[in-house]
Amino acid sequence: xxxxxxxxxxxxxxxxxxxxxxxxxxxxxxxxxxxxxxxxxxxxxxxxxxxxxxxxxxxxxxxxxxxxxxxxxxxxxxxxxxxxxxxxxxxxxxxxxxxxxxxxxxxxxxxxxxxxxxxxxxxxxxxx
Amino acid sequence: xxxxxxxxxxxxxxxxxxxxxxxxxxxxxxxxxxxxxxxxxxxxxxxxxxxxxxxxxxxxxxxxxxxxxxxxxxxxxxxxxxxxxxxxxxxxxx
Numbered sequence: 001x002x003x004x005x006x007x008x009x010x011x012x013x014x015x016x017x018x019x020x021x022x023x024x025x026x027x028x029x030x031x032x033x034x035x036x037x038x039x040x041x042x043x044x045x046x047x048x049x050x051x052x053x054x055x056x057x058x059x060x061x062x063x064x065x066x067x068x069x070x071x072x073x074x075x076x077x078x079x080x081x082x083x084x085x086x087x088x089x090x091x092x093x094x095x096x097x098x099x100x101x102x103x104x105x106x107x108x109x110x111x112x113x114x115x116x117x118x119x120x121x122x123x124x125x126x127x128x
Numbered sequence: 129x130x131x132x133x134x135x136x137x138x139x140x141x142x143x144x145x146x147x148x149x150x151x152x153x154x155x156x157x158x159x160x161x162x163x164x165x166x167x168x169x170x171x172x173x174x175x176x177x178x179x180x181x182x183x184x185x186x187x188x189x190x191x192x193x194x195x196x197x198x199x200x201x202x203x204x205x206x207x208x209x210x211x212x213x214x215x216x217x218x219x220x221x222x
Contacts, residue, residue: 056179098211
């Protein structure tokens, strides 16, 4: 019979995985519904932090509280945390890189827009 | 209730939601009007596939699935950097 600590770890992990599943569905729907590239960047943030980072931490909790996984479950805990942290760093860096490249190369028109300081700065540099 | 059955049932239910999200991302990859849109959807799909692999490793009791998720995340980052470099300078470097 599993102890109270193991049940508590598993429940905490399952709550985190449930949050991740919810964010995943929301990000997928928004990726369809949002109108253009720059707005879809927000959907990617939901999908990469809420939908991937949080469930990986949740799996670390589930593995820590599941004795039926055998002696290698502590390896699963450590590997899940390492993968989660690396994913957290790389998702932000990669998204920033592609957004910057898209704006500088004008691959996607910025429309509708209210103000675009990056473009104004580039025009000012060109005129001087 | 037994802990093992409880965890397995939870992950089997979560699997359906993950697969539904993957199908919606695939719609955006196919329909995406521009190249950055497709790359964005492929990124989101890759990160969620990595999370899905980590979740499935508990169901299949196989710890070796977690490092493969790490490789998938690194490939998604490499795709980002290559496409960004191509868009900015129209070449892929040496």
